[in-house]
Amino acid sequence: MTERAAESDTVSVESVAQAVNLVARGTHVDRSRLEAELGRRPVLVDSLLDLSTTMVRWRQKDHERAALLESASELIQVRDTKRLLQKLVDRAKSLIGCDIAYLSEYSPDTDELNVRASRGAISLQLPALRVPPGVGLAGRVVRDRAAHWTSDYDLTQLPHERRVDSAVKAEGMESLLGVPMVVDGEVLGALFAANRYPHDFGADEITLLSALADHASVILKTARLMGELAEAAALSAASEELAAAKANTLQRLVEVEEQLTQLVLQGHGAAAVTDVIAETLRAEVLIVDSRLLESPEFPSNESSSPGFSSDDGLLGDSDASRGEILAALDTSHRTGRSAQVADDERLIVASVASNSRRHSGLFVRFRNALKDGDHSIVAQAAQSLALIHMNEQSRADAENRVRGELALDLIADTRSLDELRARARSGNFTLLGPWQLIVVQAGPADFDRIGSYLARIEPRILMTQRSPGLTVLLPRSAHRTRTQLEELLAASDVLRESLIVVSDTGFQRSQLRTAEDELWSCVRVLNALSIARGVCPAEDFAPYTAMFGTAPEHVGQFMERMLEPLRQWDRRQSADLVTTLRAYFEHGSSISRTAAALSVHINTVKLRLERIDTVLDNDWRAPEYAFRLHVALRLDQLQRKV
Numbered sequence: 001m002t003e004r005a006a007e008s009d010t011v012s013v014e015s016v017a018q019a020v021n022l023v024a025r026g027t028h029v030d031r032s033r034l035e036a037e038l039g040r041r042p043v044l045v046d047s048l049l050d051l052s053t054t055m056v057r058w059r060q061k062d063h064e065r066a067a068l069l070e071s072a073s074e075l076i077q078v079r080d081t082k083r084l085l086q087k088l089v090d091r092a093k094s095l096i097g098c099d100i101a102y103l104s105e106y107s108p109d110t111d112e113l114n115v116r117a118s119r120g121a122i123s124l125q126l127p128a129l130r131v132p133p134g135v136g137l138a139g140r141v142v143r144d145r146a147a148h149w150t151s152d153y154d155l156t157q158l159p160h161e162r163r164v165d166s167a168v169k170a171e172g173m174e175s176l177l178g179v180p181m182v183v184d185g186e187v188l189g190a191l192f193a194a195n196r197y198p199h200d201f202g203a204d205e206i207t208l209l210s211a212l213a214d215h216a217s218v219i220l221k222t223a224r225l226m227g228e229l230a231e232a233a234a235l236s237a238a239s240e241e242l243a244a245a246k247a248n249t250l251q252r253l254v255e256v257e258e259q260l261t262q263l264v265l266q267g268h269g270a271a272a273v274t275d276v277i278a279e280t281l282r283a284e285v286l287i288v289d290s291r292l293l294e295s296p297e298f299p300s301n302e303s304s305s306p307g308f309s310s311d312d313g314l315l316g317d318s319d320a321s322r323g324e325i326l327a328a329l330d331t332s333h334r335t336g337r338s339a340q341v342a343d344d345e346r347l348i349v350a351s352v353a354s355n356s357r358r359h360s361g362l363f364v365r366f367r368n369a370l371k372d373g374d375h376s377i378v379a380q381a382a383q384s385l386a387l388i389h390m391n392e393q394s395r396a397d398a399e400n401r402v403r404g405e406l407a408l409d410l411i412a413d414t415r416s417l418d419e420l421r422a423r424a425r426s427g428n429f430t431l432l433g434p435w436q437l438i439v440v441q442a443g444p445a446d447f448d449r450i451g452s453y454l455a456r457i458e459p460r461i462l463m464t465q466r467s468p469g470l471t472v473l474l475p476r477s478a479h480r481t482r483t484q485l486e487e488l489l490a491a492s493d494v495l496r497e498s499l500i501v502v503s504d505t506g507f508q509r510s511q512l513r514t515a516e517d518e519l520w521s522c523v524r525v526l527n528a529l530s531i532a533r534g535v536c537p538a539e540d541f542a543p544y545t546a547m548f549g550t551a552p553e554h555v556g557q558f559m560e561r562m563l564e565p566l567r568q569w570d571r572r573q574s575a576d577l578v579t580t581l582r583a584y585f586e587h588g589s590s591i592s593r594t595a596a597a598l599s600v601h602i603n604t605v606k607l608r609l610e611r612i613d614t615v616l617d618n619d620w621r622a623p624e625y626a627f628r629l630h631v632a633l634r635l636d637q638l639q640r641k642v
Contacts, residue, residue, distance in 0.1 A: 434506030
């Protein structure tokens with residue numbers, strides 16, 4: 001029995017239920033385990049393995065968020081600083097998955113870093129380590145107030161010191177990541193994650209360790225403030241008020257962080273985060289997409305929000321330049337924290353990064369002077385937005401994968417309709433034909449942008465990637481007129497620069513493969529006519545696609561062979577023989593109707609036709625010659641129209 005025949009066999013409900021239960025646990029499932037339940041059914045097994053991978057990743061993300069939320073909740077009531085720091089270091093080691101995690105507190109008096117808590121150490125040197133000023137990776141983290149990492153500590157050009165190198169060697173550390181602990185511009189220490197093997201730390205690990213470092217900063221800052229409060233209470237009532245204000249600031253930070261964490265865990269979108277920040281900070285908040293940030297037109301009126309002046313765009317009455325804004329964003333990107341725009345003390349920006357995607361920008365314009373902790377709140381908001389973007393992108397990727405697989409199987413016509421309907425239910429897609437086809441010629445770098453735009457304006461759409469671009473299927477319930485399609489496609493910047501062929505015809509499933517081939521043949525014919533952008537109806541070019549679809553390179557040669565003598569004459573004599581001949585054919589070879597269409601005298605048309613006799617020879621009036629001339633003239637007219 002062939003593999004395909006084997007796959008068509010039914011699977012028992014108990015086997016499928018058992019396989020789904022294995023996947024739903026959120027732990028890695030081996031292929032052999034699934035095949036033991038389902039048999040050798042590669043498509044079903046591969047789909048469940050993909051789902052298992054997604055479930056494992058989501059479970060890990062949920063574990064990280066729950067740990068961050070638990071850590072944030074503990075910060076509300078700080079009792080035992082040492083115990084809280086140790087729990088935080090334990091979380092860092094568990095969530096990052098490193099061999100060693102430790103936290104060093106910075107002493108401004110001695111300019112040294114002293115290890116306060118560690119987990120995973122095997123020697124007595126690390127827990128007692130004191131790092132002198134400017135030494136090693138720790139010194140650079142404190143100096144730059146930014147994250148630093150190395151995949152091979154021995155090969156770094158950092159300043160070394162005997163006691164530090166001895167502790168590193170005793171632990172066998174090779175790769176090391178350090179992030180600063182900063183509150184309101186004050187360096188409190190650094191949090192480190194290390195491995196006993198070479199490792200390149202990614203953006204997710206840096207972001208997660210930075211979030212934990214923020215928690216540690218709150219713990220240390222709160223502990224110091226508690227000491228200051230006790231001392232201030234003995235000195236004067238004025239000192240009490242100042243200390244209380246600082247405590248309120250930290251309490252505010254913790255409450256905002258907990259609120260933002262809840263929004264992420266409950267599945268809210270970016271708008272919920274911006275609403276919370278706008279209300280908390282009494283500020284206007286705007287998220288600017290990465291594509292606009294990279295555009296030479298940024299900042300522009302298009303990036304303005306209701307909170308900013310529509311006359312002056314994003315900056316309102318700010319004197320900050322584009323360079324200063326982008327410099328602040330770059331600083332935020334590198335440090336993982338918010339940054340103030342130069343020459344504008346009320347405009348704060350933060351880079352919003354998610355996975356390997358481009359970075360968006362969070363802009364916050366304060367109505368009043370900034371308060372203590374406002375910078376940290378903006379940075380917390382950026383981290384929450386990054387998590388939301390990651391979740392949304394994961395969901396969109398999964399939906400697009402289903403959308404693409406359905407489109408591919410519909411066109412190939414190799415799967416049963418019942419099977420496709422079962423898969424379509426997960427994304428609320430409809431499989432009711434006939435289907436309207438669109439093909440888009442674009443570069444691979446634009447596929448994501450085009451797919452996101454099309455899915456946003458029409459969620460029922462199906463699409464699949466082809467080597468020259470995308471094939472798009474509109475179900476019967478989503479059909480559009482030619483005018484509607486042109487308006488929707490023209491609304492996208494990237495689609496305006498692409499070549500698009502649309503069909504007014506509705507195709508049944510059995511016709512889709514042939515119809516798709518015809519539309520891509522039309523694209524090749526248009527390319528041969530030097531047409532690389534615009535919306536072209538397939539029906540207008542259908543006769544020429546049939547004639548030249550298999551050899552589109554012949555289109556230009558054919559047009560030049562048929563029309564070049566007339567064009568040369570028109571250029572030399574400033575005549576209009578091509579236009580006259582086209583009108584002559586379009587009006588049924590009637591001289592009088594041709595003259596009326598061109599608004600010239602009948603004798604003028606006769607003289608031009610006699611000149612055409614001279615240029616082309618009298619044979620052009622023969623039926624076969626006249627047909628080829630008419631085709632060349634129609635192609636020339638369509639080329640000019642597009």
